Amino acid sequence: MNALIKNGRIIDPKNNINDTLDIYIYEGIIEDIGKNLDYSGVDVEEIDAKGKIIAPGLVDMHCHLREPGFEYKEDIESGTKSAAKGGFTSVACMPNTNPVVDNVSVVEYIKKRAESVGYVNVFPIGAITKGLMGEELAEIGTLKFAGVVAVSDDGNPVSNTALMRHALEYAQTFDTPVISHCEVKEIADGSMNEGYVSTMLGLRGISRAAEEINIARDIILAKTTNTSVHIAHVSTKGAVELIRQAKAEGVKVTCETCPHYFSLTEEAVIGYNTNAKMNPPLRTQSDVEAIIQGLADGTIDAIATDHAPHHIDEKNCEFELALNGIVGFETALSLGITYLVKQNHLTLEKLIAKMTCVPSDILGINKGTLSIGKPADLIIIDEDKEYTVDVNKFYSKSKNSPFDGYKLFGTVEYTMVGGRFVVREGILI
Amino acid sequence: MFEDMKDLLGIKDLQKSHIEKILDTAKTMKHIISQNNKKTGHLIGKSIVTLFYENSTRTRLSFELAAKYMSGFASNISVNASSVSKGESLIDTAKTIDAMGTDVVILRHSRSGTPHLIAKNINASVINAGDGMNEHPTQALLDMFTMREKKGRIEGLKVAIVGDVLHSRVARSNIWGLTKLGAEVSIGAPSTLLPADLQKTGVKVYNSIHEAVVDADVVMGLRIQQERQKRGLFPSVIEYARFFGIDERRLSLAKPDALLLHPGPVNRGVELSSSVLESEKSFVNEQVTNGVAIRMAILYLYTRKGNEI
Numbered sequence: 001m002n003a004l005i006k007n008g009r010i011i012d013p014k015n016n017i018n019d020t021l022d023i024y025i026y027e028g029i030i031e032d033i034g035k036n037l038d039y040s041g042v043d044v045e046e047i048d049a050k051g052k053i054i055a056p057g058l059v060d061m062h063c064h065l066r067e068p069g070f071e072y073k074e075d076i077e078s079g080t081k082s083a084a085k086g087g088f089t090s091v092a093c094m095p096n097t098n099p100v101v102d103n104v105s106v107v108e109y110i111k112k113r114a115e116s117v118g119y120v121n122v123f124p125i126g127a128i129t130k131g132l133m134g135e136e137l138a139e140i141g142t143l144k145f146a147g148v149v150a151v152s153d154d155g156n157p158v159s160n161t162a163l164m165r166h167a168l169e170y171a172q173t174f175d176t177p178v179i180s181h182c183e184v185k186e187i188a189d190g191s192m193n194e195g196y197v198s199t200m201l202g203l204r205g206i207s208r209a210a211e212e213i214n215i216a217r218d219i220i221l222a223k224t225t226n227t228s229v230h231i232a233h234v235s236t237k238g239a240v241e242l243i244r245q246a247k248a249e250g251v252k253v254t255c256e257t258c259p260h261y262f263s264l265t266e267e268a269v270i271g272y273n274t275n276a277k278m279n280p281p282l283r284t285q286s287d288v289e290a291i292i293q294g295l296a297d298g299t300i301d302a303i304a305t306d307h308a309p310h311h312i313d314e315k316n317c318e319f320e321l322a323l324n325g326i327v328g329f330e331t332a333l334s335l336g337i338t339y340l341v342k343q344n345h346l347t348l349e350k351l352i353a354k355m356t357c358v359p360s361d362i363l364g365i366n367k368g369t370l371s372i373g374k375p376a377d378l379i380i381i382d383e384d385k386e387y388t389v390d391v392n393k394f395y396s397k398s399k400n401s402p403f404d405g406y407k408l409f410g411t412v413e414y415t416m417v418g419g420r421f422v423v424r425e426g427i428l429i
Numbered sequence: 430m431f432e433d434m435k436d437l438l439g440i441k442d443l444q445k446s447h448i449e450k451i452l453d454t455a456k457t458m459k460h461i462i463s464q465n466n467k468k469t470g471h472l473i474g475k476s477i478v479t480l481f482y483e484n485s486t487r488t489r490l491s492f493e494l495a496a497k498y499m500s501g502f503a504s505n506i507s508v509n510a511s512s513v514s515k516g517e518s519l520i521d522t523a524k525t526i527d528a529m530g531t532d533v534v535i536l537r538h539s540r541s542g543t544p545h546l547i548a549k550n551i552n553a554s555v556i557n558a559g560d561g562m563n564e565h566p567t568q569a570l571l572d573m574f575t576m577r578e579k580k581g582r583i584e585g586l587k588v589a590i591v592g593d594v595l596h597s598r599v600a601r602s603n604i605w606g607l608t609k610l611g612a613e614v615s616i617g618a619p620s621t622l623l624p625a626d627l628q629k630t631g632v633k634v635y636n637s638i639h640e641a642v643v644d645a646d647v648v649m650g651l652r653i654q655q656e657r658q659k660r661g662l663f664p665s666v667i668e669y670a671r672f673f674g675i676d677e678r679r680l681s682l683a684k685p686d687a688l689l690l691h692p693g694p695v696n697r698g699v700e701l702s703s704s705v706l707e708s709e710k711s712f713v714n715e716q717v718t719n720g721v722a723i724r725m726a727i728l729y730l731y732t733r734k735g736n737e738i
Contacts, residue, residue, distance in 0.1 A: 196626035200441070202541040202563025202601055205625055272542030318519060318540040320561070 028419025057089025069098025617641025
C-alpha cells in the first residue's frame with residue numbers, strides 16, 4: 001500500500017527537519033519528502049494532515065508486555081495494540097516474564113509472537129543475570145545473537161557490585177547496552193517516597209538514597225571500566241545531579257525518565273491510591289522540577305513509559321501489598337505535550353527526539369527517524385486536541401493508570417508501522 | 430453532625446467539632462458504665478462485627494463490651510479461625526460480613542490504609558481499630574478524653590510523646606487530634622524512631638527525653654517492640670531504657686501534677702519504670718475504662734443514620 005501524507009508539519013529531529021512538507025510512502029518504505037509532492041499517477045491513498053504533526057513512530061525503550069507467563073495482565077497482542085494507540089511503533093520489552101528472558105528459546109518465542117500477533121515492532125531485552133537472581137551472568141553473548149537489544153534485570157537491581165562490574169565489561173564485549181534498575185534494597189524497605197506524605201499516611205518510606213547510591217555506584221563502575229551504562233527510570237533530584245556531573249566528566253552514562261516522574265508527586269498516593277504506587281516511587285515537587293530541568297538541559301536523554309500492566313486484583317488490595325507500576329503507552333505522548341511542551345519546558349521537537357531517535361540510538365535499533373529508504377514507521381499527531389483520559393477505553397488489558405479522568409493535550413490520529421496504518425483517526429484497525 | 434459520616438478511619442479526617450462531640454458523648458457513656466446496671470438500648474437491633482487481623486486483648490474486648498452495654502449484637506472474627514487462612518482476599522471477607530446485614534465492622538489490620546480500602550467496598554460503617562503505622566483513632570480519643578477529664582481542657586496543654594513514633598499509630602492519631610484541639614505536642618525519641626518530616630505536622634521534635642518532657646502537663650510513653658532492635662533501630666532494650674525510659678527522675682521534669690499515659694501493654698522497665706507506672710501520676714488503668722466509654726460514643730454516633738427521630 002502506498003500513501004501520500006500532505007500538508008502536515010514534519011518533525012524529524014534526527015534529520016533536522018521541522019517544516020511543512022509532504023511525505024510519500026511506497027511499498028512500506030519512505031520514498032520521498034518534499035514540498036507539494038505529486039504522485040497523482042500512482043495508486044496512492046492521500047491523507048491531508050493540515051494542522052497536524054508528522055513524526056517518526058515513537059520508540060519505547062522500557063516496557064513490560066508480560067508474555068510469556070503473565071498473559072492475564074497483558075500479552076504481546078494487547079500490549080502492542082496499546083502501544084500503537086499511543087503512537088509507539090517500536091517497543092523494547094523487559095525480561096521479567098515467566099520464564100525469564102535469559103535463554104534463546106524465550107527470545108525466539110517473543111519474536112515469533114510479535115511477528116504473528118504484534119501491531120508494532122518488538123525488541124526483547126534480555127536478563128543480565130540468570131533468572132534475574134543477581135547471582136550469575138546470563139549468557140549475554142548468546143542472547144545478543146538471538147536478538148536481544150539490551151540487557152537488564154529491571155525490577156531488581158544487580159546488588160552484587162563485582163557482578164555488576166563484570167556485567168558492564170562482558171556486555172561491552174558484545175556491544176550490548178546494560179540498563180540498570182537502581183535501587184539499594186536494604187534502604188528501600190517501603191511502599192512510597194519517604195517524606196511528609198509517608199509520615200502522614202503511616203506508610204514506610206523509600207529513601208531517595210536507595211536510588212541515588214546505586215546510580216553513583218554504577219557511574220563509578222562505568223568510569224572505572226570505561227564502559228557505558230543506561231540508568232532506568234530516574235526519579236530524584238539527586239539522581240539528575242549525579243548523572244549531570246558524570247556526563248560533564250565524560251562518563252558514558254545515559255538515562256531515561258518516565259512521564260509520571262515529571263507530571264505527578266507523592267501526593268497522588270493520598271487516599272492509598274494504589275495506581276500511584278510504582279518503583280521508584282513518585283517523589284516531591286522539587287524532584288519533579290529537577291527531572292524537568294534534566295530533560296531540558298539534556299541530562300536526561302530519553303523518555304520511556306515503564307508500561308507495567310497489572311490485574312485489578314493486584315491493585316484493588318492493601319496498599320503495601322499492591323504491585324508496583326502503571327500502564328503508560330496510551331498517555332505518554334500527551335503527558336509529554338501537556339506537562340513539558342505546553343508548559344514551555346521543552347520544544348515539541350525535543351520531546352519527539354527523546355521519544356524516538358534518542359532511545360533508538362541508545363539501543364542501536366536504527367528506528368525513530370523518517371529517513372528516505374527506511375520502513376515507514378510514523379505517526380500523525382494533533383498537538384492541540386484536548387481529551388479526557390478514560391482507562392476503560394485503553395487497549396491494554398490492564399487499567400492501572402493514575403491519570404484516569406485527566407484532561408490532556410495531544411492525540412495520536414494515525415500510527416503507521418512498516419507502511420501499514422494500524423491506527424486511523426484515533427481508532428485501532 | 431455524624432449523620433453523613435459512614436466511617437471512622439482516622440483522626441486526620443475529623444474536624445475539631447467532631448472530636449469534641451465524641452468526647453462530650455463519651456462523658457455520658459462513662460456515667461452509664463459506672464452504674465450498677467450497665468445497659469442502654471442505643472444499639473438494639475444493630476449488628477457489630479470485630480474483624481481483627483492482629484492480636485489484641487483490650488481494644489477488642491473494649492469494643493465488644495461497648496456494643497453489649499448498649500444492647501448491640503457483637504460478633505468476633507479472628508484471622509486464624511476464619512477463611513482468611515484459605516486465601517480469601519480481605520475485600521471478599523469484608524463483603525461477606527457486609528452481606529450478612531452487619532451495621533458496623535471494626536477492623537484492625539497490620540497494613541496502613543486497609544480500613545480505607547474496606548470502607549470503599551462495603552455498606553457497613555467501618556471503624557478503624559488500628560491500621561499498620563497509620564492511625565488508631567479510638568485510642569487517641571480515649572487519651573484525649575482522659576486528658577480533658579483530668580485537666581479540664583486540651584487547648585494549651587503541653588503533651589510529651591516519648592518513644593517509637595515511627596511505628597506508632599497511637600502517636601500519629603494523637604498528633605492529629607491534639608494539634609487540632611490546640612495542645613502543644615513535643616516528641617522525644619532517637620532519630621531512628623522518628624518518621625520523616627515529622628515537624629511538619631506541627632509538633633516539636635527532640636532527640637532527648639528531657640527537652641520533650643520538661644514542663645509537660647501530660648507524658649505519654651509508647652510501646653517499644655523488641656523486633657525493632659533486630660532491624661538496627663536501636664542497639665538494645667537496656668540502652669533504650671537508659672536514654673529514653675520514663676522513670677521518676679525524668680517524670681519529675683514535667684509539671685508536678687502531670688499525667689502519665691501509655692496505650693498498653695507496657696514493657697515494664699523499658700518505656701516506663703514500674704515505679705512510675707504504679708505512681709499516682711499514672712492513669713494507665715483509667716485509660717482502659719475511658720476506652721469503653723469512647724467506643725460506646727463512637728458506636729452510638731456512627732449508627733444513628735436513619736434510626737433516630
